[in-house]
Structure formats: C-alpha cells, structure tokens
Amino acid sequence: MDGNYTHLPVLLEETTQLLITDKSGIYIDATLGLGGHAIKMLAILDDKAKVIGVDWDPEMAALAAKNLEPYGTRAKVIQGNFANIDEILKREDLAGVTGILFDLGISSLHFDKPSRGFSLKHEGPLDMRINPGNPLTAYSIINHWPYEQIEHLIRVCGERHSNKIARAIVDKRSAKPMETTAELRDLIERVVPFRGEKIHPATKTFLALRVAVNYEFDNLTRGIQKAMPFLTKGARMGIITFHSLEDRIVKETFKIMADMGEWKMVTRKPIIPSEAEVTLNKRARSAKLRVIEKA
Ligand SMILES: C[S@@+](CC[C@H](N)C(=O)[O-])C[C@H]1O[C@@H](n2cnc3c(N)ncnc32)[C@H](O)[C@@H]1O
Incomplete structure (x- = not known):
C-alpha cells in the first residue's frame, strides 16, 4: 500500500x-x-x-x-x-x-500505511512513531512498561476498561512479546467485546499509545x-x-x-x-x- x-x-x-x-x-x-x-x-x-x-x-x-x-x-x-x-x-x-x-x-x-503501525484496521508492527528516528515505540510500551504504567496511560486517555486491557497485555506478553497491531487489537476485542458501540473497543488504547510514543x-x-x-x-x-x-x-x-x-x-x-x-x-x-x- x-x-x-x-x-x-x-x-x-x-x-x-x-x-x-x-x-x-x-x-x-x-x-x-x-x-x-x-x-x-x-x-x-x-x-x-x-x-x-x-x-x-x-x-x-x-x-x-x-x-x-x-x-x-x-x-x-x-x-x-x-x-x-x-x-x-x-x-x-x-x-x-x-x-x-x-x-x-x-x-x-499514517492510518492508511500499515508499516507505520497506527492502524486498527491493517496489520502492522507496533510502531506508531511520527518520526521513525525516535527511540520510543508502541512495541516498547506494550512489551516493557509495567502494568501500572500501561493501565494509567490508557485510563487517562479515557478507557473505562483500562484494568482489564492492561492485565491482558501483561499476561499475553509473559509468554511471547507482542509484535503487531492486529495482535493487540484482537486481544482487546477478546477482553472488551464489541457490542456495536460507535467506536471500536481498541480505539482509546491505540490513541493512548500514539500520544505517549510521540509525547x-x-x-x-x-x-x-x-x-x-x-x-x-x-x-x-x-x-x-x-x-x-x-x-x-x-x-x-x-x-x-x-x-x-x-x-x-x-x-x-x-x-x-x-x-x-x-x-x-x-x-x-x-x-x-x-x-x-x-x-
Ligand atoms: C492532521 S495532519 C496535518 C494535515 C495537513 N494540515 C494537511 O492539510 O495535509 C498532522 C501532521 O502533523 C505532523 N506532526 C505531528 N506532530 C508533530 C510535531 N510535534 N511537530 C511537527 N509535525 C507534527 C504529522 O506528521 C502530520 O503530518
């Protein structure tokens, strides 16, 4: 693409x-x-x-x-x-x-190019850097930040299920690091089922990651x-x-x-x-x- x-x-x-x-x-x-x-x-x-x-x-x-x-x-x-x-x-x-x-x-x-890792729809790496020269990526947050920090980040960005989502991320990564946007999206869909709300259940987590990755x-x-x-x-x-x-x-x-x-x-x-x-x-x-x- x-x-x-x-x-x-x-x-x-x-x-x-x-x-x-x-x-x-x-x-x-x-x-x-x-x-x-x-x-x-x-x-x-x-x-x-x-x-x-x-x-x-x-x-x-x-x-x-x-x-x-x-x-x-x-x-x-x-x-x-x-x-x-x-x-x-x-x-x-x-x-x-x-x-x-x-x-x-x-x-x-940024949304349309899967390789940039911003999109909920397209599978891509957990990246989300506006400037790819920056050290911090969504991958490092998802795989290395402690539970408390992840939970806090997505909660302040308005996610009501921050607890469940952060817990699921930490459990999942203990077996193997999470690599892609699709893995994260699917995991969130499993813990916060989509019931036809206006926005996808992973929208706020994706927004929170992007905001943090790019300060x-x-x-x-x-x-x-x-x-x-x-x-x-x-x-x-x-x-x-x-x-x-x-x-x-x-x-x-x-x-x-x-x-x-x-x-x-x-x-x-x-x-x-x-x-x-x-x-x-x-x-x-x-x-x-x-x-x-x-x-
Ligand atoms: C909503 S788009 C702007 C679209 C633009 N007004 C147009 O009509 O095409 C936001 C742009 O800001 C850039 N951007 C985001 N954070 C920035 C920053 N801290 N410094 C400079 N550019 C930034 C993004 O790379 C993106 O291209």
Missing part, C-alpha cells in the same frame, strides 16, 4: 478565513502533512507572502515538498518537531510571523509556548484538535494567555465542521478549531 496517499484537510475554509489577517504576511503551518492547509493559504495570499511548513515526519515532509514545488520560494518545507519551533524560526532568521497553524495528530497517510501533550504545550513570542501584534494562532484531552490543553492555555492581557480570543466557542463536511470526511467529526490573536 505504498501508492498515492491523500488527506482531506479539515475545516479548511474556516481555518484560512480566521488565520489570515494580512495577505502579504509570513505564515507557519506547524503540522504541514501533505500540505492541504498550506496550499489553500498560498492560494489566498499574495506574491510577497510566505508559508513555512513544518512536519516531524521526514516521509511526510518529503511528500509535502513535492506538493509545494509549484509555489517556488513562496513556500518552504522544514522537517522538525513543532515543540522546537523557536529554534526552527531562529534558523530561518525569522523574528516575527503573521500566523501559525497547528492541525494536530496524524495524517490519513503529543508535551509537544503541544511546548509548541504553543515557544511560538508565542514570534507572533507579531495582530498575528493569530489557530489550533485544530481531534479529541477532548488535546482540546482541554488548548482551551486552558488560551484562557491563561487571554488572562495575561496580551492575547484576545478570536473564537469564544470552538468552530466545528458542518454536517456536510463530516459526511464527506468522517475524520472531521471530532475536530475543533480555536483561534487566538496577539493584542
């Missing part, structure tokens, strides 16, 4: 409309993916504007670079972790930016903090989240920023996709966009 991958950008119109305040500005797409949002921004912006796209996944950054080739020097792709956005922007000699977008999580490519909450908090000083007066930060834990971090951080007096909320309530968008793209159903502006 290494063919052509696609990813439908979520809340595309809403995001670009709220993020772009100056058509000649410098914009950062901190989660470039295949470039969907960046390309839309470039279509709206004028010739003096620039979009700098960052992605932690080297494979994704290479694909995005190809997609952005037609935009020449108006677009630049950088492979890196947005948690280090300050270093990235300093290397680019950028002291001020007009807008920054974080479209969190992973791309459809997602830590990256998000650092990314926001490190980007803040680079936004010029009137510049905006937009963040699209896909689950309540992420959204809580953004909501609370934006509230603290607004309370500091230097920022003002652009979206009092999060923007959510229309029914039409959700019908077209199931992935969009849990998306929430929040935007804040430097006053």
Whole structure:
C-alpha cells in the first residue's frame, strides 16, 4: 500500500478565513502533512507572502515538498518537531510571523500505511512513531512498561476498561512479546467485546499509545509556548484538535494567555465542521478549531 496517499484537510475554509489577517504576511503551518492547509493559504495570499511548513515526519515532509514545488520560494518545507519551533524560526532568521497553524495528530497517510503501525484496521508492527528516528515505540510500551504504567496511560486517555486491557497485555506478553497491531487489537476485542458501540473497543488504547510514543501533550504545550513570542501584534494562532484531552490543553492555555492581557480570543466557542463536511470526511467529526490573536 505504498501508492498515492491523500488527506482531506479539515475545516479548511474556516481555518484560512480566521488565520489570515494580512495577505502579504509570513505564515507557519506547524503540522504541514501533505500540505492541504498550506496550499489553500498560498492560494489566498499574495506574491510577497510566505508559508513555512513544518512536519516531524521526514516521509511526510518529503511528500509535502513535492506538493509545494509549484509555489517556488513562496513556500518552504522544514522537517522538525513543532515543540522546537523557536529554534526552527531562529534558523530561518525569522523574528516575527503573521500566523501559525497547528492541525494536530496524524495524517490519513499514517492510518492508511500499515508499516507505520497506527492502524486498527491493517496489520502492522507496533510502531506508531511520527518520526521513525525516535527511540520510543508502541512495541516498547506494550512489551516493557509495567502494568501500572500501561493501565494509567490508557485510563487517562479515557478507557473505562483500562484494568482489564492492561492485565491482558501483561499476561499475553509473559509468554511471547507482542509484535503487531492486529495482535493487540484482537486481544482487546477478546477482553472488551464489541457490542456495536460507535467506536471500536481498541480505539482509546491505540490513541493512548500514539500520544505517549510521540509525547503529543508535551509537544503541544511546548509548541504553543515557544511560538508565542514570534507572533507579531495582530498575528493569530489557530489550533485544530481531534479529541477532548488535546482540546482541554488548548482551551486552558488560551484562557491563561487571554488572562495575561496580551492575547484576545478570536473564537469564544470552538468552530466545528458542518454536517456536510463530516459526511464527506468522517475524520472531521471530532475536530475543533480555536483561534487566538496577539493584542
Ligand atoms: C492532521 S495532519 C496535518 C494535515 C495537513 N494540515 C494537511 O492539510 O495535509 C498532522 C501532521 O502533523 C505532523 N506532526 C505531528 N506532530 C508533530 C510535531 N510535534 N511537530 C511537527 N509535525 C507534527 C504529522 O506528521 C502530520 O503530518
């Protein structure tokens, strides 16, 4: 399945409309993916504007670079972790930016490519690294973390049956290490039977593993903090989240920023996709966009 991958950008119109305040500005797409949002921004912006796209996944950054080739020097792709956005922007000699977008999580490519180990549907290795150069994998968590740590991880990510699932993992691995996503999924299906709920019984465990493998909450908090000083007066930060834990971090951080007096909320309530968008793209159903502006 290494063919052509696609990813439908979520809340595309809403995001670009709220993020772009100056058509000649410098914009950062901190989660470039295949470039969907960046390309839309470039279509709206004028010739003096620039979009700098960052992605932690080297494979994704290479694909995005190809997609952005037609935009020449108006677009630049950088492979890196947005948690280090300050270093990235300093290397680019950028002291001020007009807008920054974080479209969190992973791309459809990650789900669709079994070898990356994110998918519930396709069998793959227990990997789940956004950047395959990182040391921590889902395999190391599943096969080496103690029961208590696994149970805690999946419980804080909302899994009600964390006890049963963590116990089953520890029992299973005592005979032989667990190797694949399908082994883990099938094990969870056995201990938490699927009774036609909206989501598969292994969904929250898979999410918890991905979040831990990629330090997602830590990256998000650092990314926001490190980007803040680079936004010029009137510049905006937009963040699209896909689950309540992420959204809580953004909501609370934006509230603290607004309370500091230097920022003002652009979206009092999060923007959510229309029914039409959700019908077209199931992935969009849990998306929430929040935007804040430097006053
Ligand atoms: C939801 S996708 C973005 C899709 C993109 N907006 C588009 O329209 O194609 C999220 C992207 O962020 C990247 N990513 C996740 N964590 C990151 C991090 N800490 N630093 C930089 N990129 C990250 C993932 O590799 C993935 O490509």
